[in-house]
Amino acid sequence: xxxxxxxxxxxxxxxxxxxxxxxxxxxxxxxxxxxxxxxxxxxxxxxxxxxxxxxxxxxxxxxxxxxxxxxxxxxxxxxxxxxxxxxxxxxxxxxxxxxxxxxxxxxxxxx
Amino acid sequence: xxxxxxxxxxxxxxxxxxxxxxxxxxxxxxxxxxxxxxxxxxxxxxxxxxxxxxxxxxxxxxxxxxxxxxxxxxxxxxxxxxxxxxxxxxxxxxxxxxxxxxxxxxxxxxxxxxxxx
Numbered sequence: 162x163x164x165x166x167x168x169x170x171x172x173x174x175x176x177x178x179x180x181x182x183x184x185x186x187x188x189x190x191x192x193x194x195x196x197x198x199x200x201x202x203x204x205x206x207x208x209x210x211x212x213x214x215x216x217x218x219x220x221x222x223x224x225x226x227x228x229x230x231x232x233x234x235x236x237x238x239x240x241x242x243x244x245x246x247x248x249x250x251x252x253x254x255x256x257x258x259x260x261x262x263x264x265x266x267x268x269x270x271x272x
Numbered sequence: 273x274x275x276x277x278x279x280x281x282x283x284x285x286x287x288x289x290x291x292x293x294x295x296x297x298x299x300x301x302x303x304x305x306x307x308x309x310x311x312x313x314x315x316x317x318x319x320x321x322x323x324x325x326x327x328x329x330x331x332x333x334x335x336x337x338x339x340x341x342x343x344x345x346x347x348x349x350x351x352x353x354x355x356x357x358x359x360x361x362x363x364x365x366x367x368x369x370x371x372x373x374x375x376x377x378x379x380x381x382x383x384x385x386x387x388x389x
Binding site: 251257 | 305
């Protein structure tokens, strides 16, 4: 079982719609969760982090965390073609000695 | 403030040769992480250095090694290169420990693309 699992996609949404990206994690001791955006051929860019159960909003992005279900999600409102990228979900290990990265979900936003 | 910087951007080697990749973390960050990302694949954890010491290592053979210098910069060495070592090598740094709430966010450099012929 992988420590962080994501649907590889691609997830296709029309411009202006809400994109919903999900991931699950296996380490119950993980305390921090991150979403990275990676454009093709580029390095990952941190866009959101969340530590507590519930929602955290930053502009068009909302991260949601449910520790009981070991579930993290990222909502992108008013999706734009420039949001088309691979989104990586990551969790910190409970002993803070590594990050677990998911394999990423490819998002396509169609004009 | 400068981000994580990596060099070289691109590197072409032949099988059996050695490659050295370099990384400078964000100023004030003491932890440096190395990841390998083969084309179309996810990030694979290679190494973690903190305060000059190797703290954790991923599931890679010993020919992948590195070190961290007193100024917290780091280099990754790959010996006896194989074709499957062709990948984007990413360096990241953090202020605190990986995933530690408040300080454990990882920030990535632009990567070094290694091609082994």
